[in-house]
Amino acid sequence: MAAAAVSGRAHVVAGTAPLSWLAAEADGVVHARITDASGWLVVDDPPLRRPVVRARILAVLKGRFEPGQSVRFAQHGHGTAEFAAGEEVLVFLRRLASSRELADTGLAAHLEWVSLQEHDAKYAVSEASREKLFGAVRRYLTLPTLAEPEERAAALRRATHDLLASGDARLASSALTDLALAPDDLPLLRPVDLPQLEPLLADARLPVGIRAGLLVQLERRGLVDGPARWVALLRDAPPTERVAAIRAAGAHPSAGVTGELVAILGGEDPGLAAEAAVALGAPGHASALAALVEALGRDDARLRNAAIRGLGGMGTDAARAALRAAATGHPDPATRRRARAELRLAATRPAEGE
Amino acid sequence: MPPVRALVSCLAVFLISGSLVGALPARANGDLRVGTCKRDITPVSPALQNAYEARFGGTALVNHSDPIFLAGFGTNRRATGYHDRLWARGVVIDGRGGRLALVALDLVGYFVNEVETIRGLVAPASGIDYLVVHSTHQHEGPDTLGLWGANNLSSGIDFGYLDFVNAAVAECVDEAAANLQQARVRYATAHSTGLSLGTDPEDDGFGVSDGKVLVSDASLAPATQGRIVDPRLATVQFTRRGPPFAVLATLVNFGSHPESLGSGNRIITSDFPHFVRERLEAQYGGLAIWVSGALGVLQGPLDIDVLDPTTQGPAPRRSFRFAEVHGTQLAERVIATLDVKKPGHPAPAIAFARTSPVAVRLDNPFFRLAAFQDVLNARRTLFTNGVPDDSGGFPFPPPFNIIPQAFGEDVQTEVGAFRLGAGSFAVVPGELDPQIGETYRAAMTGAEHTFIVGLGNDEIGYQLPKPKWDDSCHSCFLFVLFGAEGDCPIQPVDCNTVFINNVGQEVDPAVSGALLPLLDALH
Numbered sequence: 001m002a003a004a005a006v007s008g009r010a011h012v013v014a015g016t017a018p019l020s021w022l023a024a025e026a027d028g029v030v031h032a033r034i035t036d037a038s039g040w041l042v043v044d045d046p047p048l049r050r051p052v053v054r055a056r057i058l059a060v061l062k063g064r065f066e067p068g069q070s071v072r073f074a075q076h077g078h079g080t081a082e083f084a085a086g087e088e089v090l091v092f093l094r095r096l097a098s099s100r101e102l103a104d105t106g107l108a109a110h111l112e113w114v115s116l117q118e119h120d121a122k123y124a125v126s127e128a129s130r131e132k133l134f135g136a137v138r139r140y141l142t143l144p145t146l147a148e149p150e151e152r153a154a155a156l157r158r159a160t161h162d163l164l165a166s167g168d169a170r171l172a173s174s175a176l177t178d179l180a181l182a183p184d185d186l187p188l189l190r191p192v193d194l195p196q197l198e199p200l201l202a203d204a205r206l207p208v209g210i211r212a213g214l215l216v217q218l219e220r221r222g223l224v225d226g227p228a229r230w231v232a233l234l235r236d237a238p239p240t241e242r243v244a245a246i247r248a249a250g251a252h253p254s255a256g257v258t259g260e261l262v263a264i265l266g267g268e269d270p271g272l273a274a275e276a277a278v279a280l281g282a283p284g285h286a287s288a289l290a291a292l293v294e295a296l297g298r299d300d301a302r303l304r305n306a307a308i309r310g311l312g313g314m315g316t317d318a319a320r321a322a323l324r325a326a327a328t329g330h331p332d333p334a335t336r337r338r339a340r341a342e343l344r345l346a347a348t349r350p351a352e353g354e
Numbered sequence: 355m356p357p358v359r360a361l362v363s364c365l366a367v368f369l370i371s372g373s374l375v376g377a378l379p380a381r382a383n384g385d386l387r388v389g390t391c392k393r394d395i396t397p398v399s400p401a402l403q404n405a406y407e408a409r410f411g412g413t414a415l416v417n418h419s420d421p422i423f424l425a426g427f428g429t430n431r432r433a434t435g436y437h438d439r440l441w442a443r444g445v446v447i448d449g450r451g452g453r454l455a456l457v458a459l460d461l462v463g464y465f466v467n468e469v470e471t472i473r474g475l476v477a478p479a480s481g482i483d484y485l486v487v488h489s490t491h492q493h494e495g496p497d498t499l500g501l502w503g504a505n506n507l508s509s510g511i512d513f514g515y516l517d518f519v520n521a522a523v524a525e526c527v528d529e530a531a532a533n534l535q536q537a538r539v540r541y542a543t544a545h546s547t548g549l550s551l552g553t554d555p556e557d558d559g560f561g562v563s564d565g566k567v568l569v570s571d572a573s574l575a576p577a578t579q580g581r582i583v584d585p586r587l588a589t590v591q592f593t594r595r596g597p598p599f600a601v602l603a604t605l606v607n608f609g610s611h612p613e614s615l616g617s618g619n620r621i622i623t624s625d626f627p628h629f630v631r632e633r634l635e636a637q638y639g640g641l642a643i644w645v646s647g648a649l650g651v652l653q654g655p656l657d658i659d660v661l662d663p664t665t666q667g668p669a670p671r672r673s674f675r676f677a678e679v680h681g682t683q684l685a686e687r688v689i690a691t692l693d694v695k696k697p698g699h700p701a702p703a704i705a706f707a708r709t710s711p712v713a714v715r716l717d718n719p720f721f722r723l724a725a726f727q728d729v730l731n732a733r734r735t736l737f738t739n740g741v742p743d744d745s746g747g748f749p750f751p752p753p754f755n756i757i758p759q760a761f762g763e764d765v766q767t768e769v770g771a772f773r774l775g776a777g778s779f780a781v782v783p784g785e786l787d788p789q790i791g792e793t794y795r796a797a798m799t800g801a802e803h804t805f806i807v808g809l810g811n812d813e814i815g816y817q818l819p820k821p822k823w824d825d826s827c828h829s830c831f832l833f834v835l836f837g838a839e840g841d842c843p844i845q846p847v848d849c850n851t852v853f854i855n856n857v858g859q860e861v862d863p864a865v866s867g868a869l870l871p872l873l874d875a876l877h
Contacts (some may be wrong), residue, residue: 018506047553048553048554048555049551049553049554049659049668050554050555051671076565076657077565078427078565078617078652078654078656078851079426079427079428079493079613079616079617079656080616080617082616082617082618082672100567101556101565101566101567102555102556104572104579105555105556105579106555107555118427118428118617119427119428119617120427120428120431120617120618121428169430169504170430173429173430173504173505173506176505176506176507177505177506177507180507181757181835182756186753207504208504209430209503209504209505209508210504210505212508213505213507213508216507240420243419243420244504244508247508247509248508271400271416271419271514274514275419275514278513278514302417302514302517302518305514305517305521306513306514306517309513309517334521337474337475338475338517338521340474341470341471341472341473341474341475341520342471342474344470344471344473344474345467345470345471345474348742349735349742
């Protein structure tokens with residue numbers, strides 16, 4: 001499967017589906033405890049076997065179900081949520097009769113529901129996330145009933161904030177997907193929200209990818225000073241997240257970010273230096289040319305390759321001249337060869353402006 | 355119109371921009387010579403270094419940063435350990451008509467720009483006329499395309515790992531080219547009928563199921579309610595030239611996603627092809643190579659059952675036992691079909707052809723959004739009139755004027771084909787609908803055994819026949835983004851992954867339009 005790395009608010013099965021899409025598309029949404037995650041539907045005549053999941057409904061958020069009711073459903077799709085017996089989850093169900101793949105099979109005579117949750121899109125209910133998760137999903141579910149745009153915006157805003165503040169990376173990621181695609185004039189993030197949202201930028205519980213994603217959205221709306229925040233993210237990221245911070249910051253150039261990346265490039269950790277070298281190949285870091293050229297002289301082969309990739313990405317005449325010099329004059333044959341390969345790629349495109 | 359370079363060795367000439375510029379060098383006496391190679395391309399991160407060493411022994415060299423995002427299903431799927439190693443497995447074939455190299459990677463896909471880098475790294479002395487880098491499209495390895503990072507808006511690519519793979523593949527080709535041996539080639543085409551139990555409603559007993567039924571599939575395949583698979587297990591085997599004809603390499607081609615462990619798995623593995631290769635190598639020796647074929651519209655093993663000979667019951671789905679049973683049974687089917695008493699041909703004719711670049715119009719506004727955001731491998735650019743075009747902006751009217759789009763018109767890719775004696779191979783740049791695969795096979799007139807090399811030298815996503823195309827998802831882009839697809843004038847809206855993750859309806863006209871003439875030229 002080749003998944004697009006974008007996701008919308010409906011019908012977009014790319015990567016992990018956001019909660020807003022699941023809520024909108026489902027015929028039923030229930031909070032349930034899984035009672036059997038490894039059961040089978042078995043029919044003798046005609047022979048039929050199909051894995052099914054059984055769950056006891058604890059609460060109903062959408063659809064004609066009753067608490068205490070047992071529900072049985074199939075799973076279908078390119079990868080499915082991996083449930084385990086005993087766990088509490090949100091389950092998003094669609095009528096099996098509306099599935100193009102399953103409606104005309106023998107399964108339809110025995111089963112009414114199929115889960116919408118592809119790609120391991122499991123939403124476990126924990127004590128920590130329960131309130132925020134349910135609150136957000138309930139707000140998504142009310143959207144079709146709200147006539148006024150202001151009411152819809154308010155509900156979406158609350159749902160987004162609930163998920164961002166949940167402390168759960170998957171929920172926050174779902175909210176970020178919505179934010180990334182929301183129009184500017186839909187006030188999902190406002191100055192008044194900053195006291196709640198700014199601490200998340202430095203929240204070590206959240207992966208850097210989430211913090212960076214939130215920063216992009218805040219910066220886009222002019223709510224924070226982006227360059228300073230990106231530098232702070234580069235400096236504050238825990239050791240296990242520094243690579244992610246470098247990759248994210250590289251796409252948001254400024255003098256401060258370039259300077260910080262150049263400092264990392266010159267540092268002693270060759271892995272981080274290599275990441276910085278690649279990041280400096282993004283548009284807007286042309287002033288890092290000398291640092292990348294200097295990196296070609298370092299001992300670490302991975303770093304030299306990364307510097308070549310960075311110079312190739314930079315794509316300026318000066319960067320290409322540096323690649324040509326490395327291709328002919330670098331003392332290491334493998335580096336010369338790698339530089340030649342980069343020039344081969346560069347030959348297919350005009351040089352970038354300095 | 356972008357320049358088109360075509361290389362057609364059967365004519366002993368090659369053309370660049372329509373001009374005759376040279377002829378292939380004559381080599382040796384036309385006898386077949388074959389070399390093989392393999393390189394361990396398992397991603398090793400600092401956090402998993404000990405796990406690698408504990409599993410496989412030896413000293414692990416770190417070639418990837420933490421975390422390793424697994425590709426193919428959802429985002430933020432982080433590797434936690436290893437089952438088996440990922441490989442680059444290659445064969446260099448030299449003989450009457452040229453020198454070919456085919457390297458199969460246990461990866462989800464590899465973009466053409468990285469393939470071009472590999473071509474630049476292969477030593478000129480290796481004399482490779484046509485290099486094919488294939489990805490098996492397995493879903494239990496690292497993200498090499500940039501689609502499966504921490505969330506939907508961040509890339510999972512580690513470029514240092516790509517540099518590692520590029521160098522490994524180039525070394526592999528150079529090594530194989532430096533160790534050519536006099537060889538013979540023989541073929542067999544097995545059939546997968548009966549390799550699965552056929553009791554799941556989506557399992558028709560071919561050892562592979564079809565997870566996405568397109569709108570007109572039911573009329574094409576009414577007996578299977580529209581489910582279409584390709585049951586061929588095409589096999590080519592190279593042996594030493596003289597007795598006892600020791601096997602150098604066995605290459606098997608079948609159309610099925612290597613994803614049997616499912617989206618819950620976090621253990622790195624090449625999936626069932628690992629067990630296919632183990633069984634074939636135990637049987638024959640030499641190097642076994644798995645090449646995925648027409649697997650495009652979600653042909654895979656997720657909804658089939660296979661009989662475990664130990665328990666005499668279905669092997670548990672989404673398990674390594676399933677992968678082992680399934681892979682072993684696929685190999686056994688090949689073994690049962692391949693006639694090893696036949697000595698094979700010692701001097702088959704080689705012919706090959708390639709067209710690059712092939713411009714494919716990018717219709718997908720979701721991909722334009724991703725391209726603008728540089729989520730995809732940033733070295734892959736769009737083109738307009740054959741010239742790289744990195745421009746982008748906000749083309750939609752208010753209130754949609756916050757949605758960015760890359761403006762370049764086309765994606766550039768390449769297609770190719772080659773013949774080797776009785777076998778013919780189509781090299782396609784993505785995930786092919788088996789129905790189109792049948793068209794290609796039909797064009798291979800005179801070939802006794804036909805192969806589809808899926809994800810060959812690129813991965814541009816799904817390729818399906820234009821009449822099956824449903825444009826509702828792309829046409830309703832803005833409605834979809836804003837959760838109002840019910841308001842779109844086109845109904846119903848189908849944003850299944852086959853459509854939303856698709857360059858567009860012009861993929862097949864462009865790819866088939868470039869490939870079929872090559873097949874005609876070779877046949």
